[in-house]
Amino acid sequence: MDFELTEFQAELAEGMRRLCAGQFPLEQVRLPESTERVVDRAGWRQLGDAGVFNLCLAEEAGGVGMGLAEAALVFEELGRALLPGPLVASHLAAGLIDGADDGSVVVGLVERPDPARPEAAGVVPVIIEHLGDLDVLLLLSDAGVASVDPASLDATRLKRPMDPLTPVWVVPGLPEGTPVAGPEIAAWWRRDGAVLTAALQIGMAAWTTELAVEYAKQRRQFGRPIGGFQAIKHLCADMAVRTEVARCAVHAAAVTVDQPEVGDALVAVAGAKLLSDEAAVANGRSCIQVHGGMGFTWEVPAHLAYKRARVLATQFGTEGALAESLAESLAESGRGVR
């Protein structure tokens, strides 16, 4: 048992961090804020070349053949860079939709509302992220995955998206679409999609911690850097703790998917998504607070991470459903983890 990153894994993460810092600096990532299209096609291809989408695809299918653990490390870095776009959907679609694997085709995904799930029934219409950027839209349900031409939808763009880098559309309903995968694929997409989304969240949680700490070191009030005051220092400490705990949960979930004999992957994944959603949301909020009045301005990027965390918390399992599924696992087994 060695739960530290291997040398290769550490290099992979480091390489992805360098790529993002060099190719996708925040000033550039922010350029399309509040516009209809936020995916930079050339950049998407670069991500494809770097293996972001085909990392887990088998080598014989033209992929890199790595595990979900490696993908989680890569997605952590994408989260840290606040990269917008349907990253998780395009990664899942590699091998199923031509061109998803190398980044030449941008694939999005939306849950088909399930009338059997009372939370989804009835009131809130279907909201689709990034529709304007998509070449293919996939509809996910327990029954499987279906493909839809995004242009065929009667979609209305919402003028004031909560996250300025996640444009959203509303549709009155969803067509049947063309089936592209069955229930088994749908189930593993749900699982892997939750892990990769959680990885984006912990990347952001780590980034907002650093942003808050940097600011707390240089901002002076009462003649001292504000980070010297316990009220601020402890906010920052809590951010760091939350990130590290959630990070271990995400890594353990990814490894458990890769090494099924070590535990119950679905339980590990639900816990990881739950805690990383919480960490990203709480850290985004604290980051704004540490910045004081400046944190309330559009210019300071703290709000971007906070808003993105809220967006991602609605995807691949929400708080209530995740906590319920964990409760179910407790009720069934009456026995803890191994």
Add this chain to the structure above:
Amino acid sequence: MDLRYTDAEQAFRGELRSWLETTLPGLPPKPSPHDWPGRRAYDTHWQRLLSDAGYAGIDWPVEGGGRGSSPVEELIFKEELERARAPYVGVNFVGLLHAGPTIIAEGTSEQRRRFLAPILQGDEVWCQGFSEPDAGSDLASMRTRGVRAGDDYVVTGSKIWTSHAEVADYCELLVRTGADDSRHRGISWLILPMDTPGVEIRPLTTIAGSTEFAELFLDEVRVPVANRVGEENDGWRVTMVTLSFERGTAFVGDLLEAIELLSSAVTLAQRTGAWSDPGVRRQAGHLRAELDALWALTKRNVSQAARTGIPGVGGTFFKLAYSETRQKLGEFSLALLGRAGLAADDIEGLDGEGPLPAETMVEDWLRGISLTIAAGTSQIQRNIVGERILGLPKEPVATTGAAREPARQRT
């Protein structure tokens, strides 16, 4: 990242498991928590059994008489003991986890020869005299004096939170040998025989009603200079060196116990009907996620110790997160008990399904309150994270090396 155990690690687990299966049924009945001589006898007997089987001092280096196991084996050891419901380390806590490792690292060869084997074999029990009534989080301000008089130090002052003082043979004692304001530069580490004239022990009763702590009053107590570990005035460093023995496993038993307690809480909720409340189920789900994540963090910390030989920052993260999760679990259980939680007695349920587990849950809730206080309060831990890990400016008075006593001792 690999969560699979190697063949050698699994073999270690297998041997340990069969030893536990044959040994545990032969243990005498557990003494009452208030019977201190009985507890000492029970705990030291268990230590003797471990020692005879070669499991004593699992984490101690071989040259100190220990087994010299890897951090991963240490993790497996603690995991298996907890799962088999083996006795806790009990009164051997300070000797095994603090005093012994300190003497291994900093003691003279004579001190090592004299003191190590009796700790490993359960022959001698240690307690700790670090904190003082006026020196808690700010341990470096301690005032208990050690004045050199010939071959002795004459020690006068008082100590507090001294676990198991009543049954201890020796105390690891920090005394001020430097100037009054020398702070951490003027402290020495002494071995105090508890039967020395001038040592008075006054038990403290905790909010849980237990008496595992005591106050020590020291009135002109003569401690031989030969009992000093390390140089005079170098006791602070001696104490800190020992912390590097921690390899991420300090809370393994506690964490697994918490996972068991959550299961009991869920069983209780199912029994009372509270489980039909989505709020209750979600709280349980959150607790499960947190405990699982802490188990993953434990494995990360142990792996780091195995690679680098030193404890990383993860231990501080763990303590902060675990103590809060454990307290949430305590509150959760207490709420589920409802009015059955008004006494720590297991009363019969009206459903004919046996007693309601109030004793365990009420006591656990109360004892859990110490977690954010003992071994460095959560506020001090946050300062440590903020200053030493995140690099934020220090408090006006340095908090370097804040008080860290051994973690909570389960009874």
